[in-house]
Amino acid sequence: MILELDCGNSFIKWRVISVDGAQRLLAGVVDSDAALFESLAAAPELRVSRCRLVSVRSDAETELLVARLRESLGVDAVCAQCASRVGAVHNGYEDFRRLGLDRWLAVLGAYHLGQRACLVVDLGTAVTADFVSASGMHLGGFICPGLPLMRDQLSTHTRRIRYDRQVALAALQELEPGRSTAEAVERGCVLMLRGFVAEQLLQAQARFPEGFEVFLTGGDADLVRDVVPGAQVVPDLVFVGLAIACPLS
Ligand SMILES: Nc1ncnc2c1ncn2[C@@H]1O[C@H](COP(=O)(O)OP(=O)(O)OP(=O)(O)O)[C@@H](O)[C@H]1O
Ligand SMILES: CC(C)(CO)[C@@H](O)C(=O)NCCC(=O)O
């Protein structure tokens, strides 16, 4: 079995797949390394023989996780690395090492699935949009704060924006003008995301008149999916790219 990890800034997404990649056996989202090992320990039937991971965390944090994986599972995790090109896909950054690895893998995954020009939007702690041409040229992209960062900044830098988490969840049942602080903030931030995605769509239409595929991924993808009717929501997009960047022969 292969353990795959996507270590983001707030959460670790993990899944265990069969060696041939055909079956997904177990998956989860955890908020710390410790919680990851607890989840794995709770499933002793898993026989992990290989591991590959992508991390946007610091090198020190990633190395610590790799060491713990070696200790507790006896596997040497293969970490996705930056590259200027993988197959037909060319990294569009001036310095390819600076492009976030999660973005790079999502781009690789999207181009593999789409086989044509793509717009890739990942909605997590941060929100990113990336453009890939029909020939596989990554044209660059955009980064902005995601929903968790927007709401945290508002509550950190104001005195009176305070509300509880449960109320916040209920506020997103609809997007009418808010009549409480929770509704006003939650809906306002979601509209920021939706506006961002709508703008990316306009840019893709202008850049790719021959047509393109839109891929949405990340924990908050569902909040914007209807902004782009034909979009493919692919929660595992980064893992699709991870398998391409780190084949385990
Ligand atoms: N099961 C879940 N666990 C955690 N967050 C979830 C879950 N489902 C949806 N979300 C939403 O996903 C968002 C986090 O997204 P995601 O897990 O893609 O990113 P992340 O790991 O925090 O960040 P990134 O990968 O961009 O660095 C949160 O805003 C949260 O509202
Ligand atoms: C933008 C994030 C935080 C999204 O997870 C990540 O891709 C990252 O840390 N990127 C490095 C900066 C860049 O991509 O230009």
Ligand SMILES: [K+]
């Ligand atoms: K991510």
